Amino acid sequence: ETGVTQSPTHLIKTRGQQVTLRCSSQSGHNTVSWYQQALGQGPQFIFQYYREEENGRGNFPPRFSGLQFPNYSSELNVNALELDDSALYLCASSLATGGYNEQFFGPGTRLTVL
Amino acid sequence: AQSVTQLGSHVSVSEGALVLLRCNYSSSVPPYLFWYVQYPNQGLQLLLKYTSAATLVKGINGFEAEFKKSETSFHLTKPSAHMSDAAEYFCAVRFFSGGYNKLIFGAGTRLAVHP
Numbered sequence: 001e002t003g004v005t006q007s008p009t010h011l012i013k014t015r016g017q018q019v020t021l022r023c024s025s026q027s028g029h030n031t032v033s034w035y036q037q038a039l040g041q042g043p044q045f046i047f048q049y050y051r052e053e054e055n056g057r058g059n060f061p062p063r064f065s066g067l068q069f070p071n072y073s074s075e076l077n078v079n080a081l082e083l084d085d086s087a088l089y090l091c092a093s094s095l096a097t098g099g100y101n102e103q104f105f106g107p108g109t110r111l112t113v114l
Numbered sequence: 115a116q117s118v119t120q121l122g123s124h125v126s127v128s129e130g131a132l133v134l135l136r137c138n139y140s141s142s143v144p145p146y147l148f149w150y151v152q153y154p155n156q157g158l159q160l161l162l163k164y165t166s167a168a169t170l171v172k173g174i175n176g177f178e179a180e181f182k183k184s185e186t187s188f189h190l191t192k193p194s195a196h197m198s199d200a201a202e203y204f205c206a207v208r209f210f211s212g213g214y215n216k217l218i219f220g221a222g223t224r225l226a227v228h229p
Contacts, residue, residue: 004157035217040222042219042220043204043217044219045217045218048216056211056215056216090157092158092217101215105158107157110155
């Protein structure tokens with residue numbers, strides 16, 4: 001069974017640029033959630049995708065957007081990067097069953113915005 | 115609304131000593147609670163979870179946590195610290211609404227273990 005993978009591992013961008021982060025969910029999982037973890041803080045929920053649709057969103061501006069593909073992999077896109085976007089971005093996959101569903105986390109992508 | 119507060123951003127213990135990491139939650143519904151560990155430059159690994167069954171939950175690596183509704187607490191303990199336990203620990207509560215669920219995390223507690 002393959003776990004959650006994310007790419008790239010590290011990324012450096014400059015202010016105003018756009019970035020795309022990728023996540024492959026664990027085998028059999030149909031739901032992907034994205035979290036932002038700023039330095040010294042706990043992860044903050046960005047949004048969740050289920051069956052290729054966004055079904056929940058945290059307190060993040062529209063320049064944070066995502067996609068989920070038919071194979072349940074996912075992308076996180078951030079436009080007009082700001083310095084405060086520097087963080088570790090975590091992807092978590094789960095199997096939606098209508099009840100409790102455990103989220104399994106990937107290793108994260110470290111984004112640095114200069 | 116649901117939230118989590120972790121008391122103490124840094125905890126330092128001696129190898130072999132008791133580890134106690136504190137977590138208090140706020141929830142308008144019966145909570146699902148979690149403890150995750152994060153090693154440097156890695157993602158989150160689930161240590162244990164409470165999902166309304168037994169109030170004393172045992173997890174991996176010798177950790178356990180007790181759910182106390184009267185105190186709204188879910189503290190993490192380990193009887194004897196090991197050097198390999200040095201990491202960042204996060205307490206989280208599940209938020210569920212209208213078909214999606216998310217985890218709400220505390221700010222984390224960094225555990226240092228010294229010889």
